[in-house]
Amino acid sequence: MKKNILHAKILLVGLLSSGYLSAQHKVDTLPVEKQAIIRDLAVRFSSESARQKDEVQRLKALGHKEFMIENDNYKQLMGADEKGRPMYYTTLNAGASKMVKTTKMYNGGGLGLDISGQNMLIGQWDFSKPRLNHQLLAGKITYPSNQNQTISRHSTNIAGTIVGNNTSNTNARGIAYNASLNAYDWVDDVSEMLVEAGKGVLTANNSYGFDPMYLQTYQFGKYNTTAQNWDALMYGNPYFQIVKAVGNARDLNPAIVPQVSVKQGYDLLEGAGIAKNVLVVGSVKKNENMMTDDEFTISSFSSYGPADDGRIKPDITAPGEEIFSAIETYNAGYGVYKGTSAAAAVVSGAVTLLQQYWKTLNPNYMWSSSVRAILAHTANDKGSLGPDYKYGWGLLNAERASQLVYSNHKNTLVKEENLADGKEYRLYVVAGKADQQPLVATLAWTDPAGNIGNTMTDDETKALINDLDISIVKKDNSGNTQTFYPWKLGGITNYTADATRNSANSVDNIEKVEIENPNGLYQVIIRHKGNLLQGHQNFSLIISGVSFCYSDDLYVLVREKDNIDAPNFVGTAKQIKASNVIKIAADVTYKASRTVELLPDASGGSKTAGFETELGSKFFAYIDPDCGNVDLPLLYKAQSVARTAGKAPASIRAEQQKVEKPEEIMVYPNPAYEEVNVKFRLENPSKVVIALYDASGKEVLRQESSQSFPAGEFMKTLNVKGLPGGAYILYVETAAQKTGKKLIIK
Numbered sequence: 001m002k003k004n005i006l007h008a009k010i011l012l013v014g015l016l017s018s019g020y021l022s023a024q025h026k027v028d029t030l031p032v033e034k035q036a037i038i039r040d041l042a043v044r045f046s047s048e049s050a051r052q053k054d055e056v057q058r059l060k061a062l063g064h065k066e067f068m069i070e071n072d073n074y075k076q077l078m079g080a081d082e083k084g085r086p087m088y089y090t091t092l093n094a095g096a097s098k099m100v101k102t103t104k105m106y107n108g109g110g111l112g113l114d115i116s117g118q119n120m121l122i123g124q125w126d127f128s129k130p131r132l133n134h135q136l137l138a139g140k141i142t143y144p145s146n147q148n149q150t151i152s153r154h155s156t157n158i159a160g161t162i163v164g165n166n167t168s169n170t171n172a173r174g175i176a177y178n179a180s181l182n183a184y185d186w187v188d189d190v191s192e193m194l195v196e197a198g199k200g201v202l203t204a205n206n207s208y209g210f211d212p213m214y215l216q217t218y219q220f221g222k223y224n225t226t227a228q229n230w231d232a233l234m235y236g237n238p239y240f241q242i243v244k245a246v247g248n249a250r251d252l253n254p255a256i257v258p259q260v261s262v263k264q265g266y267d268l269l270e271g272a273g274i275a276k277n278v279l280v281v282g283s284v285k286k287n288e289n290m291m292t293d294d295e296f297t298i299s300s301f302s303s304y305g306p307a308d309d310g311r312i313k314p315d316i317t318a319p320g321e322e323i324f325s326a327i328e329t330y331n332a333g334y335g336v337y338k339g340t341s342a343a344a345a346v347v348s349g350a351v352t353l354l355q356q357y358w359k360t361l362n363p364n365y366m367w368s369s370s371v372r373a374i375l376a377h378t379a380n381d382k383g384s385l386g387p388d389y390k391y392g393w394g395l396l397n398a399e400r401a402s403q404l405v406y407s408n409h410k411n412t413l414v415k416e417e418n419l420a421d422g423k424e425y426r427l428y429v430v431a432g433k434a435d436q437q438p439l440v441a442t443l444a445w446t447d448p449a450g451n452i453g454n455t456m457t458d459d460e461t462k463a464l465i466n467d468l469d470i471s472i473v474k475k476d477n478s479g480n481t482q483t484f485y486p487w488k489l490g491g492i493t494n495y496t497a498d499a500t501r502n503s504a505n506s507v508d509n510i511e512k513v514e515i516e517n518p519n520g521l522y523q524v525i526i527r528h529k530g531n532l533l534q535g536h537q538n539f540s541l542i543i544s545g546v547s548f549c550y551s552d553d554l555y556v557l558v559r560e561k562d563n564i565d566a567p568n569f570v571g572t573a574k575q576i577k578a579s580n581v582i583k584i585a586a587d588v589t590y591k592a593s594r595t596v597e598l599l600p601d602a603s604g605g606s607k608t609a610g611f612e613t614e615l616g617s618k619f620f621a622y623i624d625p626d627c628g629n630v631d632l633p634l635l636y637k638a639q640s641v642a643r644t645a646g647k648a649p650a651s652i653r654a655e656q657q658k659v660e661k662p663e664e665i666m667v668y669p670n671p672a673y674e675e676v677n678v679k680f681r682l683e684n685p686s687k688v689v690i691a692l693y694d695a696s697g698k699e700v701l702r703q704e705s706s707q708s709f710p711a712g713e714f715m716k717t718l719n720v721k722g723l724p725g726g727a728y729i730l731y732v733e734t735a736a737q738k739t740g741k742k743l744i745i746k
Contacts, residue, residue, distance in 0.1 A: 037236045038194070045191040045229065052079030059086050075211055076127065076186070081219070082455070088211040096161070096319040096346045098288045099296070101399035102175050105353050111402060115357045117179030122162060122352055123196045123204040124183040126155035131328045136164030136172055138331075141181045148185040153328045157337055158207045159183065160326035161345035172325050172334055175349025176356075190229050197237035202355050202365060204242045205348035207341030210271040212249045212257050218457040220259060221267050221308040221492065223450050227275035227463075232449035234277040234368060238538060241368035242278045243348045245340035246314040251301035266389060266495045267458070268303035269313055276447045276463055276509050279351070279372060280313050283320025283343040284395060293380040293397075298390050302340055305389035309462045310491030310507045314392040316375050318346040350398045351375075357402055367416055370540040373444035374401050374414070376510050377542045385514075386487040386499030393512070404544060411437070412544040417526075419468065421535045425526040426719060430547045431518035437545035439518035443470040443486070443511045443526060445539040458492045462507055466537040467529040469504045470511045474522050486511035518545060665732045671744035674721040678732060681713045686735040690716055692743070693729045700728070720745055 056077050060066055064086045068075040075088045097103050107114040124130075128148035132141050134156060140163055163181050164174035182201065184192050186208060193204050212220075234240055249268040254261035259268055273280050283299040290296065299320055305313035320343030327335040351371055358366050366374075376387075378401040379394030387393050408414045419425055431439035450463030472484040488505040490497035505511045506529070515522070524543065666679040678690055685708045692701040700723060703716065728743045 037232070038198070041194060041229075041232055041236060042191070045188075045194060048225070048229070049188050049191060055080040055084075078187075078210075081216075082225075085216070086214055088214050096286065096323055096342070097173070097175050097349075099286060099290065099319045100175075100346060100350055100396045102350050102353055104399040105357065105402055111399065111406075113357065113402070115353050115360075115402075117163065117176030117349070117352055117356060120176060120179040120352050120356050121201055122176065122179055122181050122348060123193065123201045124155070124159060124162065124181050124348075125186050125189045125192070125204065125206050126152070126158055126183070126208065128152040128155055128185050130156040130159040130181075130183055131326065131331070134160070134164075134326045134328075134331050134333070135166045135168070136160045136174070136326045140165070140179075141183050143183045147183075148187070151328045153335070154207070154341065155183065156328040157323075157325050157335065158205065158341055158345045161323055161342055162205060162349045164326055169334070174325070175346055176352040179349070179352055190226075190233060193230075193240070193242065194233055194237075197233065197240035200239075202239055202241060202368075203348050203351050204240065205345055206242060206244045206272065207339075207344045209245065209247050209273055212247065212252060212268065212270060215257075215270060217258065218455050218459075219270065221269045221274060221306065222455075222459060223274050223307065223309070223452055223461075223463040224271065225452065226271045227273075227278075228449045228452060230272045230275045231277050231447065234275075235446050235448050238367045238369070238446055239365055241351055241371050242272070242275075243344050243351065244272050244275075244278050244280050245344040246273055246280050246282045246305075247303040248283075248301040248339055249303040264304075264496070266304040267306070267308075267492065269305055269307055273303075273313065274307045274311075274463075276311065276450065277368065277372075279347060279375070280315050280392070281340060281344040281347045282314040282317040282390070282392060283338070283340045284317045284391070286319040286322045293395075294382050296380070296382065296395050299338070299340075301338075302343075302390075304495075305392075306489065306492055306495055307463070308458050308492050309460050309464075310489060311463070312387045312389070312392055312489055312508055312510065315372065315510070316347060316379055316393055316396050317391045318343040318350075318396045320346070347375075347396055350396055350401075353398065354401055354405065358405055361405065361408070366414075367446070367538065367540055369444040369446045369538065370414060370416060370542075372510055373442045373540045373542045374404060376444070376512055377401075377440060377442040377544065378404055384498040386501070387489065387512075388499065389489060389495050393510075404542070407544075411546050413542065413546060415541045415543075417539055417541065419526060419528060419532070419537050419539055421528075421532045424719060424721070425541075427524045427541075427543070428521060429524060429543060430521050431515070431545050436517075439472070439515040439522060439545040440543070441470060441472060441513045441524050442542040443468060443539060444542075445509050445537055447509045447537075448533050460492060464507055464509060466532050467506060468509070468511075468537060468539060469506075469527050469529065470513055470541075471504070471525050471527075472513050472515065472522050473525060474520065484513050484515050486513045515545075665739050665741055667730055667741045667743055670742075671746045672720055673746050674719065676718050676720055676730075676743060676745075677715055678718060678730065679713065679715045680732045680734075680739075682709055682711050682734060684736065685710050688714075689731075689733040690718065691731045691733070692718070692720070692723075693731070694724075695727050 056066065056079055059077060059080060064077055066077045077086055077088055080086060103109050104111050105113050105115040128150040129143050129152065130137060130141055131151050132138070132143060137159055141159060159181055160172060160174055162174050163176055163179045164172055165177035166172065182196060189206065196204065230242055234242060247268060247270060249257055250260055250265040252260055259266065272278050283302040284296045285299055287296055298317070302320070307313050320340050321338040323337050323342040324334060325337065327333045354371065354374065355365050375396060376393040378397050380397050381394045382391045404412050405414065417425060429439070445466065445468055448465040450465055453459045453461040470486055474482045485501045485503055486505045487499045487501050488508065489499050526539065526541065528537065668677050670676070687708050688705045690703045691699055694700050701718065701720070723745050725746050728745060729740050730743045731738055731740045
């Protein structure tokens with residue numbers, strides 16, 4: 001940690017005193033199994049803490065120092081490893097807001113927002129007490145009396161980087177400068193984080209780690225007790241995100257840490273930096289005037305991954321050099337620091353701003369898995385396409401992340417779902433050429449605590465427990481399929497290789513699929529390998545570059561085809577940009593964002609491709625509200641299309657045309673292979689149950705609506721893949737009647 005101390009001689013005009021909340025948000029009632037997990041964790045963490053405190057006393061009696069300061073880094077003896085050797089925590093310290101573009105979220109920042117941490121509370125764990133009366137921090141920090149009361153430079157600097165605020169020195173302003181801190185020393189960090197998570201704190205900053213000089217070679221990259229405990233904590237608290245500095249080990253003497261030279265700085269992860277769910281942060285050189293998205297460079301000290309099982313770590317990078325903030329010397333003291341500690345503080349502030357912004361648009365905060373997915377999805381890539389073990393997914397980009405949040409249900413989707421054991425999740429999206437955006441889907445989940453392996457160096461045993469997989473499938477007109485897979489890296493034996501995407505990822509709990517030039521209909525599929533612990537797994541799914549989409553999870557409104565008399569019409573439905581040619585006798589389902597537009601054909605002079613059908617077509621166009629929940633009525637706009645090249649215009653009608661009453665239910669295709677569509681009509685509003693029975697009368701599939709459908713025609717798409725071939729009976733039950741159809745599954 002290098003520094004330049006500046007003694008600012010300024011008058012303190014006024015202090016921003018932001019009262020912090022006892023609970024940032026109401027903690028959701030947890031399932032019984034999660035409550036039991038948290039109770040067990042509290043007992044386990046307390047027992048482990050007591051054991052390690054005994055180890056500290058044993059090691060002190062052998063002559064090991066409890067506290068040290070080396071090269072401005074604070075070190076404290078925390079206990080012993082599995083072989084009784086001393087383990088030391090060490091601090092990792094080395095205008096960041098402009099580089100990661102959190103300034104865009106501030107009042108007047110260009111996005112029309114006013115997001116700076118108002119009423120948000122962050123947890124900070126560090127060596128000891130920050131200088132509470134510093135002009136950047138006065139009135140913003142709670143620090144318990146039973147903690148280490150030594151005022152330290154590192155904790156003061158990190159606190160200032162996260163929440164510091166003083167109108168007299170805006171150059172030192174923190175990332176979430178209107179937020180507050182609950183600060184602690186690091187002695188009982190995991191137990192205290194468990195308590196704070198239960199109170200509703202969303203983000204915990206941990207700018208420290210185990211001192212690499214006291215680690216054995218096999219311990220680098222190895223899944224360990226600390227990583228296991230932090231993963232368990234987050235699995236039991238799905239909104240809680242721990243942020244940790246990756247470490248500064250590449251600056252160390254290779255004679256002490258051989259990986260610095262033997263492995264070119266790779267394989268330097270330690271402690272909780274190997275945890276699956278923790279957001280591990282590397283440092284890049286500060287560059288406030290980036291001209292391109294990739295105009296940044298890794299810091300010379302920032303540790304590289306991977307985890308021994310090949311997982312992508314660090315997860316993200318942020319500026320960690322030339323960070324100007326508070327120091328502890330007196331209330332107007334400032335310094336310039338560098339280190340992954342500072343980079344982690346930047347990310348903690350940015351995560352807090354994203355959660356604050358999300359809450360302004362949604363009733364609840366995001367799961368931590370959604371936070372990680374969004375950051376990976378929107379990061380600035382560096383070097384070869386895809387992630388690597390230096391930068392992770394790239395440089396944090398808060399502007400792009402907040403734009404994605406704003407565009408949810410427009411051309412992006414942020415979904416929080418649950419996958420049951422033995423099931424699949426499918427979503428259909430259309431990505432077109434209109435805006436030339438790539439189609440990108442990112443999956444993330446908070447995985448249960450992993451198992452600890454042996455002490456073999458570079459043990460590649462997977463830490464992953466619930467192994468989810470994402471893929472995107474495209475089917476052409478001939479029925480041929482093309483599968484797009486997520487990025488993955490070469491692992492501990494091939495750590496310098498470029499990322500590939502030619503098969504499933506079996507080690508990471510963040511997976512990202514990118515299709516650079518999409519065109520047409522795609523199916524996003526989430527599956528899992530093996531059995532899921534506790535029979536299910538929550539996951540977050542981020543998709544961008546979507547023209548429109550639909551899902552078999554939601555019901556679909558029906559409008560019959562016909563021409564529109566007026567050349568332009570605005571009515572009630574949803575927004576869609578349709579560019580497909582509808583084949584004869586086809587049924588087409590669309591689902592999109594907040595407004596649906598059926599635009600004219602490009603041959604008429606418009607630059608936007610339109611919607612047309614072949615001559616003789618008879619079809620229904622289904623407009624689904626969107627890929628989330630919205631309120632009816634909806635708005636749609638349609639325009640007539642001139643007949644060109646043997647094709648006839650078609651559109652959604654302005655008024656419903658009287659047609660002959662169709663069959664009460666239609667089931668197609670029949671026979672079915674992987675999916676079957678069920679179309680039905682309701683004369684009156686009703687909830688709907690769709691059930692499938694095999695030849696013995698056993699119910700094998702059931703879907704119930706949680707709300708009443710309005711009167712009209714609807715369609716559901718059922719996934720029957722995996723059911724044995726044979727004859728089945730499919731029933732549609734409403735408040736008025738129950739109707740059955742025979743279905744053959746091949």
